[in-house]
Amino acid sequence: MLALNGSSSWPTFSFIGIPGLEAAHMWISIPFCLLYLIALGGNVLLLILVRVEQNLHEPQFYFLAMLALTDLGLSLSTMPSVLAIFWFDVHNIGLNACLTQMFFIHTLSSVESGVLVAMAFDRLVAICAPLNYNRILTHCTVACLSGAALLRGATLLAPLPFFLRAFPFCGTNVLSHSYCYYPDMLNLACGDVTFSSVYGLVCVLCTFAVDVIFILISYVKILGTVMKLGFQDRNWKSLHTCACHLCTVLVFYLPLISLAVLHRYSQETPPILYTTMSNAYLLMTPLLNPLVYSLKSKQIQAALRKRFWVQRVVAGE
Template sequence: MPQQHKWSGSNGTGSDPSVFFLMGIPGLESLHLWISIPFCSMFTLILLGNYTLLYVIKTEPSLHKPMFYFLAMLAVVDLLLSVTTMPKILSIFWFNSREISFNACLVQMFFLHSFSIMQSAVLLAMAFDRYVAICNPLRYATILTNSVIAKIGLAALARAVLLMLPLPFLLRRLPFCQSHVISHCYCEHMAVVKLACANTRFSNVYGIIVTLFIMGLDLIFIFLSYVKILRAVLRLASKDEQLKALGTCGSHLCAILVVYTPVVLTSTIHRFGCHVAPHVHILLANLYLLFPPMMNPIVYGVKTKQIRDRVLLLFRGKSF
């Protein structure tokens, strides 16, 4: 293959800083074709699940409510997050297409991290939705109007873009005079920064601060929302009312676990797992990208009766 010849001939080094090579999964190159099977299966489930979710929410008038609007935002973000990386990853596994231009790499990195930040913001918005629904049910319709929901969506987008926009410009200023081989399946920020032959302290610190700022603040506000929700639920008279109120939060709590567990696991191993094999780091990083977008439609489809009923009707070929 032409890519193989260029890859082996240059060994990922040279004077052309505009071309980089994605290694895929280091140490498991011979198994790329087999690894592509679960990756492709998960990607197919992501596309099918999230498109189905969006179709059901759009076509069913009874789902035109704030909770489902936020769920639709989450489905869109999950789709975009997957589409940003998976086509290139599969092309590496199937066709050994490792080459990527530096500009394309920066664009992929920008969108990848931006959509990750938006995913966290939407989960925070969904926690706010549950807080208002349980703690201020009589004002729910007046607080979460369509206008407010649209503003929340735009704020999530603006926050992601403003925080991530400096990263590509910071990286463009760095010289890449040695290896052009990125030890990853996609252009992740730290994997690209490690290739620079200059002082990268500012880029490192900026990336860490943004990660802690986003994850820290969002998780704190989500936690505070659920503390207030739990207090409100415990004030309810009967056990049935308490269980019903908590039941409306079940899907969102599962989504939080699905999204943040791989993030925490990946970050912990990346920071402290010095003796963990590189391919384990990369597989976990890919799990973070694939698992939440695949599981979110399943979680909401199983635990939300309105969605479950409409999906069953859809696949039985009946009209809504």
């Protein structure tokens, strides 16, 4: 049975803001709010462009739309708790709400990793087997790959909330982030958490570790194909189409790996660095992905120019 916390039979958890800067939280909320608005607006714009532009009705842009949808979910999962701290000085959250937020954060992160693998497979087929591209990457294949990423994330991570509900929380229950994160909550649980900790590690290995290996193998094959065909302009242009995906992979995995390392050495990590990396992990990916594709993808740039031109013509400018 869960330990009592205050007058409630269910524990509550406390978020931290930015240690040492509590008096400036209202001012800090301004850039955070702007970043969230840019992230939400950018990903919605990508979804609209893929929906309305016929020349974007290709597998790579369908995967991009799935990525944008996942980023929207991640932003909406963390935004309430982050902005509540800065705007209203609300630091507490109940167990059920915390478990729900945690489930969506981890599931959507797993889905995003799976979509990145699907995008790497798309680039692999486009460069290494261009004549069979339309035969291999059909609408059915795209739907199956996207569905598999979603099903894997939801299935593997569904037990995590139930594991945590089985433990009593008998401490101060202060979380290290501005949102609910499984390793963070597990550190606060009382009792033997060995199995739950091992299961969390298995989830990481079955998702992020496996996905990184698949992405690396894909790019080794892509680079080998380009080098074997010679350093011609056409081959370098084909390799350039991977630039957006590579930037997205780095934007997603670098904060994720950094946060995992910080959790490993949490006792030696300055609180301000810990808080900064934890916010960067889930805020920078939704923020930067639309910017990367807007700056690097010629098709997205053409679609944006077309939409902007149409709007100006309609407005009579």
